[in-house]
Amino acid sequence: MSSIDQTSRPRSRQSLDADRLLTLACVGLPLIGLILFFAYPMVIVFLRSITVADGYGIGNYTEVLGSAGFWRATRHSLTMGGATTALSVFLGFILAQGLYRCAFRGKWLIRGIIVLPLLAPSLVQALGLIFLLGRNGVISRALGIEIEIYGFWGLLIANTLYALPQAVMIIGAALVLLDARTYEAAEVMGASPWRQFRDLTLPAARFGILNAAFVCFTITITDFGNAAVIGGDYSVLATEIYSQVVGQRNFNMGAVVGIMLLLPTVISYSIERQAMKRQQAGQTTGQVAYQPSFSPLRDLSIATVSLLICAGIVAVIGIVIYASFVKLWPYNMSFSFKHYNITLAGGYSSLWMTIVVSLGASVGGTIAVFMLGLGLRRLPQALAQPIQILAAMPAAVPGMVLGLAYILTFNSTATPLYLLYGTAALIAIINFYHYHTQGFLTVITGFRQLPPALEEASGSLGAGLGRTARDIVVPFVAPMLVSVFFFLFMRSMVTLSAVVFLTTPNLSVAAVTIMRLDDAGLTSQAAAFSTCVMAVVCVAILSMRITLALIGRRSRNKGMA
Amino acid sequence: MKTWMQTTALTMAALGFAAPALADDLTVYTALEEEEIAAYVAAAQAAMPDTKINVLRLSTGKLGARLLAEAGNPQADVIWGWAVSAMMDPQILDMMEPYEATGVEVLPDRFRGENGKWFAPIGYMGAFCVNTARLEEKGLPMPTSWADLENPAFKGEVVMPDPNSSGTGYLHVNAVLQGMGTEAGWAKLAAIDPNMAQYTSSGSKPCKAARVGEYTVGISLAFTAMQSIEEGYPLAMVFPEGGVGYELEASGLMASSDNKEAAQAFLDWTMSDEAIGLYQSYKALITIPGVDASKAAEAAGLPADISTILADVDFVEASTQQSAVKAQWKEKFGR
Numbered sequence: 001m002s003s004i005d006q007t008s009r010p011r012s013r014q015s016l017d018a019d020r021l022l023t024l025a026c027v028g029l030p031l032i033g034l035i036l037f038f039a040y041p042m043v044i045v046f047l048r049s050i051t052v053a054d055g056y057g058i059g060n061y062t063e064v065l066g067s068a069g070f071w072r073a074t075r076h077s078l079t080m081g082g083a084t085t086a087l088s089v090f091l092g093f094i095l096a097q098g099l100y101r102c103a104f105r106g107k108w109l110i111r112g113i114i115v116l117p118l119l120a121p122s123l124v125q126a127l128g129l130i131f132l133l134g135r136n137g138v139i140s141r142a143l144g145i146e147i148e149i150y151g152f153w154g155l156l157i158a159n160t161l162y163a164l165p166q167a168v169m170i171i172g173a174a175l176v177l178l179d180a181r182t183y184e185a186a187e188v189m190g191a192s193p194w195r196q197f198r199d200l201t202l203p204a205a206r207f208g209i210l211n212a213a214f215v216c217f218t219i220t221i222t223d224f225g226n227a228a229v230i231g232g233d234y235s236v237l238a239t240e241i242y243s244q245v246v247g248q249r250n251f252n253m254g255a256v257v258g259i260m261l262l263l264p265t266v267i268s269y270s271i272e273r274q275a276m277k278r279q280q281a282g283q284t285t286g287q288v289a290y291q292p293s294f295s296p297l298r299d300l301s302i303a304t305v306s307l308l309i310c311a312g313i314v315a316v317i318g319i320v321i322y323a324s325f326v327k328l329w330p331y332n333m334s335f336s337f338k339h340y341n342i343t344l345a346g347g348y349s350s351l352w353m354t355i356v357v358s359l360g361a362s363v364g365g366t367i368a369v370f371m372l373g374l375g376l377r378r379l380p381q382a383l384a385q386p387i388q389i390l391a392a393m394p395a396a397v398p399g400m401v402l403g404l405a406y407i408l409t410f411n412s413t414a415t416p417l418y419l420l421y422g423t424a425a426l427i428a429i430i431n432f433y434h435y436h437t438q439g440f441l442t443v444i445t446g447f448r449q450l451p452p453a454l455e456e457a458s459g460s461l462g463a464g465l466g467r468t469a470r471d472i473v474v475p476f477v478a479p480m481l482v483s484v485f486f487f488l489f490m491r492s493m494v495t496l497s498a499v500v501f502l503t504t505p506n507l508s509v510a511a512v513t514i515m516r517l518d519d520a521g522l523t524s525q526a527a528a529f530s531t532c533v534m535a536v537v538c539v540a541i542l543s544m545r546i547t548l549a550l551i552g553r554r555s556r557n558k559g560m561a
Numbered sequence: 562m563k564t565w566m567q568t569t570a571l572t573m574a575a576l577g578f579a580a581p582a583l584a585d586d587l588t589v590y591t592a593l594e595e596e597e598i599a600a601y602v603a604a605a606q607a608a609m610p611d612t613k614i615n616v617l618r619l620s621t622g623k624l625g626a627r628l629l630a631e632a633g634n635p636q637a638d639v640i641w642g643w644a645v646s647a648m649m650d651p652q653i654l655d656m657m658e659p660y661e662a663t664g665v666e667v668l669p670d671r672f673r674g675e676n677g678k679w680f681a682p683i684g685y686m687g688a689f690c691v692n693t694a695r696l697e698e699k700g701l702p703m704p705t706s707w708a709d710l711e712n713p714a715f716k717g718e719v720v721m722p723d724p725n726s727s728g729t730g731y732l733h734v735n736a737v738l739q740g741m742g743t744e745a746g747w748a749k750l751a752a753i754d755p756n757m758a759q760y761t762s763s764g765s766k767p768c769k770a771a772r773v774g775e776y777t778v779g780i781s782l783a784f785t786a787m788q789s790i791e792e793g794y795p796l797a798m799v800f801p802e803g804g805v806g807y808e809l810e811a812s813g814l815m816a817s818s819d820n821k822e823a824a825q826a827f828l829d830w831t832m833s834d835e836a837i838g839l840y841q842s843y844k845a846l847i848t849i850p851g852v853d854a855s856k857a858a859e860a861a862g863l864p865a866d867i868s869t870i871l872a873d874v875d876f877v878e879a880s881t882q883q884s885a886v887k888a889q890w891k892e893k894f895g896r
Contacts (some may be wrong), residue, residue: 069895136695136774150759229766232759233896239726242762246622247726248887249650251629328793330773331694345599400626407630422636501627504636505588505615519620520595521788523769 022465026375030368031387036417037433038394041405042262048408049255060256070240070257077221077237078264080152084159084220089213091160091309092167093205098302099168100175101201103292106303113310114168116317117161119490119537121514121530126229127523128316129158131323136330138319150232158226161313163216166438169487170215173442173480174208175201177449180290193295207448210272211441215395218265218437222398224497237261238398245400258401265396269389317534324527339528344517346508348529351536353424354510358492360428365439366485368432370477373443374469377455388444395437399497406430407501422504430502431492439484446480447473482548486541493537586613587823590628592621593642593810594784597843604839605830612823621647621728621764632656638818639827642810644728646735648679649880658816660825664832671876672809672848681809682832684846686871687732688783689799690768695777704778706802707737711752719756720767721780725887725895728808729764733780734890735879736806736872747893754894772796783845787862798862804872807846846871 052059064070099107132138133149140147186196224238237257245254323329327336376384410421420426458468496511503512510533517526598618606614619627621644635656659677673680704710710719722730738746758776761767767779768786772794786798812831818824830836840847845858846867858867
């Protein structure tokens with residue numbers, strides 16, 4: 001990038017320079033963010049992992065690698081990661097296929113329900129599964145047998161519920177932009193629907209499928225919440241970290257496990273990148289949106305599967321909402337509002353602060369991943385590759401490790417970053433970087449469908465990067481940006497694991513209030529508060545969707561005039 | 562880059578994101594229960610009108626992680642009501658400063674740190690949470706001791722916290738080991754292990770699982786048991802014969818505090834007559850001689866003389882043996 005002033009053609013020099021500067025800014029600003037708010041804290045975690053009694057050394061690593069518990073947890077984590085990934089990507093592909101490539105009614109319902117696990121506080125999913133499938137759950141009681149949910153199967157269901165919407169988001173980003181004309185051509189040439197699917201859809205969606213698999217695997221091996229509530233004795237690496245850090249105040253050993261969790265992630269992502277190199281990116285210009293026509297066998301079966309999955313999700317979340325309105329689940333089922341009278345100091349006030357924080361995280365985050373995706377397209381592969389790996393890494397860090405890393409990093413007066421400690425801004429920042437991977441991969445999956453020729457044409461017509469971005473790229477990837485925005489918003493509203501370490505006496509967020517209620521034994525109030533959070537998120541999302549639709553209509557009208 | 566960050570941070574501060582700490586602010590970290598915190602702080606605030614008392618409540622384990630992570634630049638002025646076995650961790654004690662709070666001299670030696678860095682006028686107990694509805698449904702006998710849980714009829718019906726993840730787990734394991742003697746204690750735990758459905762990472766989880774009928778017996782905390790009974794769950798709180806484990810809730814002064822005067826005044830308040838009066842309505846376990854907890858204890862269905870149900874616990878030994886016991890436990894029962 002030091003070659004800015006080496007351009008030889010003086011006539012276009014000015015605009016080229018502006019372009020390079022813009023590329024630099026597009027990559028540079030998000031990159032500085034990634035370095036300051038992800039790489040730097042993780043370096044500090046790494047330093048803790050090699051801190052031993054007399055300075056630095058690998059003693060902690062040999063100790064962890066030598067313990068039987070670690071290898072058992074590793075085996076469990078990898079098995080669970082693999083199983084969850086396979087299930088989530090398989091179901092996620094069916095759902096995405098249904099949403100974007102099939103013709104049936106009620107897609108809005110599926111689209112709305114599928115994201116519920118993202119906007120539900122983790123307590124809701126945990127309670128829901130236990131109330132539904134537990135030994136004394138609704139289904140056990142109805143069947144008269146005791147289902148043993150705690151352990152592998154319970155954990156698999158819980159992890160899949162959480163991973164599935166993210167798989168749909170990323171695979172959807174690959175499917176939504178497939179060019180209709182290719183399919184028309186295939187139709188004309190007599191290719192069967194199955195052939196079209198195998199030779200057109202699947203290869204085009206490969207990038208999205210691999211990215212989704214990567215995300216599902218990573219979030220599964222780093223998840224602690226599900227493992228703690230429904231994993232029973234199925235110990236995983238995240239529980240191992242918890243036991244070291246929270247149970248035994250053994251920071252450095254926890255840091256070792258945290259660092260080791262990065263390994264499978266970096267390796268799998270690098271392999272994925274290599275695999276993708278072989279595939280030609282992008283498509284031809286002048287795409288025509290695909291309008292699926294009704295095909296009974298395909299559409300009805302996919303719609304059925306989708307509705308079944310949705311029914312499962314609704315049951316898990318609905319039962320907790322229901323339980324928040326009964327006197328004493330499961331012993332006194334009479335209706336009551338009493339749990340909505342939050343007795344905890346502060347009551348509902350944390351809710352409003354959380355909305356502000358979440359808007360900050362989602363607006364800032366969406367802009368940052370868009371800029372990064374845009375800029376990376378213009379960088380040489382050798383330079384883009386390491387940045388891509390860095391951008392895909394945050395999901396590999398368990399929330400607790402990230403939260404503690406933030407304390408270690410930002411609670412130090414050595415740098416001006418200290419000004420951020422204890423502020424709402426830092427909570428917004430950690431929420432964004434905690435979910436950076438998902439946002440980034442969704443956007444670049446979308447970008448991959450963007451025909452390079454379109455950008456080139458726009459460039460040769462004299463439009464600079466800024467203009468191209470505004471007029472060509474943004475409208476093209478807008479659906480992805482919207483899903484990233486809502487994803488970040490929903491997660492920021494309810495995520496706990498990282499944020500719990502950054503709250504202060506004067507600054508609390510909704511997820512922490514839920515935890516405090518549950519800690520105080522007031523689980524029903526925690527469920528009631530969670531219900532309110534979910535309601536607020538739904539209302540917020542609906543109003544934002546309506547606003548977006550209005551803006552979209554107005555700009556279309558303007559375009560026609 | 563630095564300037565950019567500074568500008569950003571300043572902008573955010575200007576936007577009202579940052580909450581500047583006032584000189585008279587006192588930051589207190591605690592693991593006491595929300596309900597009692599509210600009552601104590603209201604009274605303490607009235608007694609110290611010139612200081613704004615800010616309280617951060619986290620569970621015992623998370624509070625420890627937070628304190629250690631902040632060790633480079635501690636934010637708290639006071640640690641208030643935190644498990645003494647956690648407080649005695651050398652990493653924590655290094656951050657604290659000796660302070661003899663007014664009134665602390667009445668406490669027997671074993672409820673005060675030798676180094677003067679902590680004192681513990683109150684504490685909490687473990688308990689078995691027994692779901693009476695499930696007990697009846699399964700036709701199980703009411704367990705009254707650890708030995709009763711060996712009964713094969715309880716297979717898969719007992720849950721307890723993992724001592725490696727939870728202070729409550731260690732509280733129980735330690736009480737069994739110290740109460741029965743090391744060898745007999747390990748044998749007892751080994752005999753119950755086959756009946757144990759799971760070892761949880763949270764200390765209150767076993768009681769919460771038992772109260773909704775997932776399991777019959779949750780080896781957990783008396784506080785959660787009492788709270789659940791009050792909510793109306795079909796739960797019985799059982800203290801095992803031979804003594805139940807308990808934990809002291811210790812307080813102390815952070816050496817790094819920049820508001821020591823207020824911090825000391827607050828610690829003094831926690832030993833004041835007013836505070837002691839409040840302990841009597843919230844605490845079943847008070848270590849101040851001559852102060853009986855009968856009001857709170859009776860309300861909770863405890864004997865007026867609580868000492869009859871407590872295990873004979875040596876906290877210094879419990880703390881020094883901690884790592885060894887946890888490692889041994891993991892080797893024997895880790896799943």
